[in-house]
Amino acid sequence: MAQVYERVALIGLGLIAGSMAHAMRRDGLAGEITGYARSEETRKVAAEIGLVDRVCDSAAEAVKGADLVVLCVPVGAMGGVAAEIAPHLDKGATVSDVGSVKRAVIEAVGPHIPDGVHFIPAHPLAGTEKSGPRSGFAELFDNRWCLIVPVDGSDRAAIDRLESLWQGMGARTDEMEADHHDLVLAVTSHAPHLIAYTMVGVADDLGRVTDTEVVNYSAAGFRDFTRIAASDPTMWRDVFLNNKDATLEILGRFTEELFALQRAIRTGDGDHLFDYFTRTRAIRRGIIEAGQDTDAPDFGRVKS
Ligand SMILES: NC(=O)c1ccc[n+]([C@@H]2O[C@H](COP(=O)([O-])OP(=O)(O)OC[C@H]3O[C@@H](n4cnc5c(N)ncnc54)[C@H](O)[C@@H]3O)[C@@H](O)[C@H]2O)c1
Numbered sequence: 001m002a003q004v005y006e007r008v009a010l011i012g013l014g015l016i017a018g019s020m021a022h023a024m025r026r027d028g029l030a031g032e033i034t035g036y037a038r039s040e041e042t043r044k045v046a047a048e049i050g051l052v053d054r055v056c057d058s059a060a061e062a063v064k065g066a067d068l069v070v071l072c073v074p075v076g077a078m079g080g081v082a083a084e085i086a087p088h089l090d091k092g093a094t095v096s097d098v099g100s101v102k103r104a105v106i107e108a109v110g111p112h113i114p115d116g117v118h119f120i121p122a123h124p125l126a127g128t129e130k131s132g133p134r135s136g137f138a139e140l141f142d143n144r145w146c147l148i149v150p151v152d153g154s155d156r157a158a159i160d161r162l163e164s165l166w167q168g169m170g171a172r173t174d175e176m177e178a179d180h181h182d183l184v185l186a187v188t189s190h191a192p193h194l195i196a197y198t199m200v201g202v203a204d205d206l207g208r209v210t211d212t213e214v215v216n217y218s219a220a221g222f223r224d225f226t227r228i229a230a231s232d233p234t235m236w237r238d239v240f241l242n243n244k245d246a247t248l249e250i251l252g253r254f255t256e257e258l259f260a261l262q263r264a265i266r267t268g269d270g271d272h273l274f275d276y277f278t279r280t281r282a283i284r285r286g287i288i289e290a291g292q293d294t295d296a297p298d299f300g301r302v303k304s
């Protein structure tokens with residue numbers, strides 16, 4: 001695929017920025033990639049491994065001359081970074097982000113974006129439990145969705161250009177309104193993470209089952225929970241603090257259903273359990289039939 005942007009600046013050099021850098025290089029999507037991270041150690045590692053073409057000592061320097069700036073920092077840090085880079089943005093440039101929450105990011109970043117600069121929030125639905133400059137890889141976005149969340153007055157040509165970049169990096173793109181995005185993600189990502197964190201915490205607290213037993217005899221489902229519960233604490237603290245309403249709504253419903261299942265177990269209501277599990281199995285089958293099971297061995301990359 002041809003070059004989409006001349007100069008891309010990545011602010012924050014962790015899993016997502018690193019994967020973007022690898023994917024952009026794989027397909028020659030950016031002329032030059034600059035990068036900045038707050039931590040000196042991260043900048044040092046990024047420079048050592050050649051993660052981007054130029055690691056800069058300030059966010060201001062990184063965004064100078066960039067036609068695309070992508071904020072790849074924890075959700076709670078987005079507003080501060082936007083304020084820092086605002087005076088140094090070129091007219092006609094696009095500022096985007098990859099934050100897991102959209103309404104709070106739009107509210108924190110939007111007011112800092114100068115006239116003549118496009119602001120187009122985005123969220124790639126792909127990740128791992130790893131973080132930091134060494135954790136990225138080019139294939140992370142292959143065949144995964146990237147949701148584009150245009151704000152009022154977003155320029156169509158600028159949106160299309162950003163979508164081309166994500167498609168070039170292997171993703172499928174779709175557009176969604178910010179509040180709806182936050183509700184959908186509360187169901188599909190944020191509440192499940194909290195449940196995984198809780199289950200692993202319960203196992204850790206249970207005096208009658210030793211840590212060694214948990215490690216040695218963990219069944220596949222629990223092992224998946226531990227992978228998710230190993231995710232970055234800063235990132236996930238910020239997700240929950242910034243998607244409060246939607247997450248609390250979904251957790252409220254979760255608690256109600258959990259109580260109903262708990263009651264069915266206590267009262268021996270096998271029909272309730274059987275019907276419930278039949279319904280949930282259909283969801284899994286729907287995901288597979290829709291070709292969305294990215295863990296399946298034949299889930300190859302579809303080039304757009
Ligand atoms: N990890 C995932 O699964 C995943 C998936 C999709 C989207 N996201 C979102 O992407 C963003 C980045 O997540 P990640 O997984 O790449 O995290 P990460 O921890 O791997 O990287 C974050 C980077 O941001 C830097 N940073 C933190 N505060 C900063 C600041 N104030 N100024 C400059 N740099 C700063 C850190 O030094 C680090 O380089 C988050 O907003 C997260 O919600 C994460």
Ligand SMILES: O=C(O)C(=O)C[C@]1(C(=O)O)C=C[C@@H](O)C=C1
Binds near residue numbers: 100125127190228
């Ligand atoms: O696979 C994982 O480790 C993830 O948690 C990735 C995951 C998800 O919930 O699917 C996590 C947060 C995001 O914002 C997007 C993707």
